[in-house]
Amino acid sequence: QLDRGCALHTAARDGLSSVSSQDIPAERPRAVFHTSESDPAKHTEQHEGRLYNIPLEEVKAVFPHGLPHGFQQQIQTFNEARVMVRKPALELLTYLKSSNFAHPAVRYVIYGERGTGKTMTLCHVVHYCSRQGWLVVHIPDAHLWVKNCKELLQSSYNKERLDQPLQASVWLKNFKTSNERFLQEIKTQKKYMWGKQESTEEGRPLREVVEQGLARVRSASDAVGVVLREIKQQSHRGSFRLLVAVDGVNALWGRTTLRKEDKSPVSPEELTLVHNLRKMVMNDWSGGAIVTTLSQTGSLFKPSSAYTPQELLGREGFDALDPFVPIPVSNYSPREFESCYGYYLERRWLQHEKAHTEDGKAELQFLSGSNPRQLDRLAGPL
Amino acid sequence: TLRQICTTTAVQRKNVGASGPEKYTEAFIKKQIEEFNLGKRHLANMMGEDPETFTQEDIDRAIAYLFPSGLFDKQARPLMKHPTEVFPEQRKIQWGEDGRPFHFLFYTGKQSYYSLMHETYEKLLNVQKHQDQLIDQDLPVQKEKGNLAGSRWLTKIELEEMLLEKVSDDDYSRFIQLLQKLVSLPCADIEEEYIQKFSKEVPLQLQKVVIEPLQYDERGVAFSTGEGKRKTARATAVVYDNGTGKITVNGIDILHYFPVLQDREQLLFPFQFLGRIGKHDMVCTVSGGGRSAQAGAIRLASAKALRSFVTEKEVEFMRQAGLLTVDPRVKERKKPGQEGPRRKFTWKKR
Numbered sequence: 053q054l055d056r057g058c059a060l061h062t063a064a065r066d067g068l069s070s071v072s073s074q075d076i077p078a079e080r081p082r083a084v085f086h087t088s089e090s091d092p093a094k095h096t097e098q099h100e101g102r103l104y105n106i107p108l109e110e111v112k113a114v115f116p117h118g119l120p121h122g123f124q125q126q127i128q129t130f131n132e133a134r135v136m137v138r139k140p141a142l143e144l145l146t147y148l149k150s151s152n153f154a155h156p157a158v159r160y161v162i163y164g165e166r167g168t169g170k171t172m173t174l175c176h177v178v179h180y181c182s183r184q185g186w187l188v189v190h191i192p193d194a195h196l197w198v199k200n201c202k203e204l205l206q207s208s209y210n211k212e213r214l215d216q217p218l219q220a221s222v223w224l225k226n227f228k229t230s231n232e233r234f235l236q237e238i239k240t241q242k243k244y245m246w247g248k249q250e251s252t253e254e255g256r257p258l259r260e261v262v263e264q265g266l267a268r269v270r271s272a273s274d275a276v277g278v279v280l281r282e283i284k285q286q287s288h289r290g291s292f293r294l295l296v297a298v299d300g301v302n303a304l305w306g307r308t309t310l311r312k313e314d315k316s317p318v319s320p321e322e323l324t325l326v327h328n329l330r331k332m333v334m335n336d337w338s339g340g341a342i343v344t345t346l347s348q349t350g351s352l353f354k355p356s357s358a359y360t361p362q363e364l365l366g367r368e369g370f371d372a373l374d375p376f377v378p379i380p381v382s383n384y385s386p387r388e389f390e391s392c393y394g395y396y397l398e399r400r401w402l403q404h405e406k407a408h409t410e411d412g413k414a415e416l417q418f419l420s421g422s423n424p425r426q427l428d429r430l431a432g433p434l
Numbered sequence: 435t436l437r438q439i440c441t442t443t444a445v446q447r448k449n450v451g452a453s454g455p456e457k458y459t460e461a462f463i464k465k466q467i468e469e470f471n472l473g474k475r476h477l478a479n480m481m482g483e484d485p486e487t488f489t490q491e492d493i494d495r496a497i498a499y500l501f502p503s504g505l506f507d508k509q510a511r512p513l514m515k516h517p518t519e520v521f522p523e524q525r526k527i528q529w530g531e532d533g534r535p536f537h538f539l540f541y542t543g544k545q546s547y548y549s550l551m552h553e554t555y556e557k558l559l560n561v562q563k564h565q566d567q568l569i570d571q572d573l574p575v576q577k578e579k580g581n582l583a584g585s586r587w588l589t590k591i592e593l594e595e596m597l598l599e600k601v602s603d604d605d606y607s608r609f610i611q612l613l614q615k616l617v618s619l620p621c622a623d624i625e626e627e628y629i630q631k632f633s634k635e636v637p638l639q640l641q642k643v644v645i646e647p648l649q650y651d652e653r654g655v656a657f658s659t660g661e662g663k664r665k666t667a668r669a670t671a672v673v674y675d676n677g678t679g680k681i682t683v684n685g686i687d688i689l690h691y692f693p694v695l696q697d698r699e700q701l702l703f704p705f706q707f708l709g710r711i712g713k714h715d716m717v718c719t720v721s722g723g724g725r726s727a728q729a730g731a732i733r734l735a736s737a738k739a740l741r742s743f744v745t746e747k748e749v750e751f752m753r754q755a756g757l758l759t760v761d762p763r764v765k766e767r768k769k770p771g772q773e774g775p776r777r778k779f780t781w782k783k784r
Contacts, residue, residue: 414711418679419698421689430695 095137095145101387103134103395106179114182117192117226118299120171122428130399138169138388140381141176147377148177148341153293156335159373161301163346164381165359167425170345171299173381177343178297186293186340187234187283189332191223194303195347197325201310204318209274213324214312220272220325224265227279235259238286244278246271258282273324280328287339294340296332301344304330305369333373344373383422392424396431404434458521466517473514490515506767525598546597547605551612557625558616565621585633587613592634645749648675648742658742662734664761667723669731673739677715679705683732684719697729704737704757708744730761 095104111119111133119127127133144160151158162170182188191197197219207213228235238258245251246268252261258279265275287294298304304326310318320326333342346364355363361378362370384392393413396402406412420426474493478485481496493514501512513520528545529535539545539552588596590606601609613632616622622629648656656675663669681701683691692698705711716736720728737757741749752758766775773779 411706411709411711414679415702415706418702418705418711419695421687421698423689426689 095142097142099137100139100142101137101385101391103136103391106133106135108133110179112229114179114188114230115175115190116229117223118171118175118178118190118297122425123172126428130401134395135172135176135179136169136388136392137176138173138381140169140379141173144173144177144343144379145180148180151341153339156338157294157296157340157342159333159335159342159344159376160379161344161346161361161373161376162379162381163359163361163364165383165423166348167423168381168383169424170347170381172424173379174297174299174343174345178295181293181295181297182230184293186295187231187287188295188297189227189280189283190230190295190297191329192226192299193347194298194300194326194329197323197329198303198306198308198310198320204310204312205270207273207324208271209277209324212322213327214310214318214322215270215273215324217269217272220276221266221269224262224272224276224279228259228262228266232259234292235262237292238282240278240282241285246274277324277328280332284332284337288337289339292339294337296340296342296344298329298333298342298344300347301333301373302346302364302366302369304333305366305372330372384424384427385422389417389422389427392427402431402434407431407434458524460526463517463521466521470514470517477514523595523598544599544601544605546599547601547609550597551609554609554612554616554628557628558612558619561616561619561621561625564624565619568621584635586636588632588634645741645746656743658739660735660738660740662731662736662738662760664730664734665723665727665764667720667727667731669718669720669728669735671716671718671732671735671739673736673743674715674717675713675743677713679712679714681716682718692725692729694725697725700726700729700733701736703733704740704752707752707755707757708740708748710740710743714740714743734758734760 106114108127108131111127123133140162144162147158147160162173164170178188178190197216201216201219203217205215205217207215235258239255240252240258240261241254243251243254244261246264250264250268252264261275261278261282265272265279283294286292304320306320308318308320308323310323312318321330333344335342346359346361348359348364361373361376365373393416397408402408402412404412407416416427416430420430474488475485477493477496478488480500481492483492497512497514503511505511528537528540535541537545537549539548542548587610590601590603593606593609594601613629616625617629646658648658650656651674657672659670659672661668661670681688688698688701692701702711705714716739718732718735720732722728723731734757737752741752741758744752749758768775771779
């Protein structure tokens with residue numbers, strides 16, 4: 053494997069930010085598609101269209117649950133994680149770098165057609181933020197919280213709401229892996245009662261709350277609520293930066309497929325997790341940013357051709373998220389297509405003889421319409 | 435010559451002159467002709483047209499109007515034609531009242547065939563004599579190549595029709611060999627007329643089709659249109675030059691209109707065949723049919739439109755690749771007594 057020359061940075065453990073990586077002049081001349089710039093902070097327009105590598109340990113630490121399924125399989129096959137630097141991501145990064153953290157958090161909504169790379173853009177931004185040392189609250193897919201839930205408990209905290217212990221505990225586990233050091237530093241500001249006996253005192257590290265939630269699955273959703281509230285209040289003070297990254301934010305305002313025991317449909321407000329998340333996404337706190345993606349693939353009761361924020365969020369969601377900065381993501385530009393194609397060729401993913409020719413490349417471009425997901429699916433069997 | 439084992443139904447249906455006793459007497463045929471003419475005048479009256487100038491085409495149109503039929507087979511529909519076309523030609527009785535046959539070769543059994551061979555051989559000898567005369571006079575012997583590619587000999591069926599008697603394969607091949615020998619001689623031009631009776635023109639496929647020239651729109655970009663159909667789908671395509679390979683169907687991008695890979699491959703095929711994938715833009719409209727049928731229709735339309743951009747040789751290649759032929763397969767009709775076009779009802783033993 054190629055040696056990038058960057059020190060391995062395990063965001064879980066030590067300190068602070070990025071160890072910058074230098075381009076090694078002595079490395080093998082990889083073709084134009086790659087850049088050894090492993091730090092998203094340093095990505096600029098000249099890196100556009102190129103693929104950069106994320107060391108595997110970082111991947112496990114930063115993205116325990118965020119990456120799209122196809123990309124995870126690709127990581128396993130190629131034994132490395134290569135993300136393409138694209139214009140929407142660069143745009144977002146410039147905004148983030150230049151944003152004033154004293155103002156209320158700005159909301160960014162990444163939208164686009166199916167399979168154009170919204171989730172990957174989000175992951176790029178999350179990687180950058182974790183490199184910079186922000187606290188990252190990453191919800192991989194909000195749609196998972198509004199459908200296919202096996203267990204619904206009535207919340208002990210608030211009689212009208214419903215808990216989802218399974219999803220909450222899964223999320224807590226992943227949150228713990230990605231943000232270990234923060235959990236140690238942040239202290240609770242209030243005393244919380246879990247049921248009749250257990251309670252968490254004021255001033256304890258947040259990690260105890262998380263562990264409480266993991267141990268007592270029944271109160272996991274409440275634990276999530278507590279964590280989110282604490283983080284929001286404390287980021288106001290400015291000791292750390294907070295990034296709220298939600299994939300599939302349109303799930304928070306749509307309908308759910310869940311039903312109560314008396315077969316009446318559940319609306320999203322009645323779910324604790326959704327309620328708490330909505331509070332996070334409001335821009336009434338400062339000291340960070342909110343980056344969200346719209347997703348049609350997991351969304352319920354929406355036509356498959358809908359992709360604009362208006363259609364997918366619905367009236368309610370749009371009003372709630374308004375004002376936001378929309379960031380459109382489109383299909384590959386010719387240059388990006390070339391670099392993706394070159395990468396597949398180089399890793400010998402395209403085995404077919406004809407795939408190596410110019411004609412094959414034109415054919416792939418035509419058939420996939422320069423759509424990243426289609427290209428991936430096409431190149432699979434080849 | 436290979437013997438055709440399986441012939442088309444059209445060929446099998448041709449009715450050679452009855453070899454048995456006469457089925458239709460002459461008087462009968464005359465009566466049929468009179469009835470036909472009378473009927474023609476009545477029909478003209480009914481349709482409000484002039485009986486004197488009522489042609490066969492008018493008759494066909496009138497009958498199709500008065501007796502509409504949805505049958506696929508054109509020959510099964512109601513028909514009104516002159517009796518000579520309807521009743522096959524027959525041979526008149528070959529012998530006189532005293533029982534003596536008219537023709538001298540009657541007792542060979544295949545009198546017309548042998549008389550034809552006899553005539554042809556006579557012509558051959560004629561040509562050879564002429565050739566010898568020219569050589570004696572030391573005149574140059576000219577050899578003009580006649581129609582080589584554009585003609586073919588009569589088929590066995592056509593020969594049978596001409597002679598009104600059955601011809602076996604061997605006999606037919608011998609006749610063709612004789613004709614070829616006659617043509618191969620240098621001075622065969624004398625008998626050109628006689629030979630033309632037995633040869634037919636074969637127009638090349640391409641000569642029938644006219645390739646349209648390119649048109650230019652306001653921006654100066656060359657474009658051409660084409661139409662295609664498949665099953666029930668009809669499509670029109672406009673192919674522009676100097677493009678990036680973008681294709682729009684009914685105002686929608688192909689990635690959205692054809693989410694299935696197979697349909698997009700069908701669209702890709704004409705461009706890939708000519709090696710012009712990224713060079714043309716296309717805007718098409720399509721209606722009717724299903725997903726696959728629409729894809730096939732657009733493929734045909736785009737291939738037809740691309741003909742104007744491409745040399746004749748490549749057009750011939752396209753035709754041979756099957757890009758320019760209309761796919762004749764349509765949904766087969768369900769028959770009574772069966773569950774579907776081919777499937778029979780479940781067979782129960784009792």
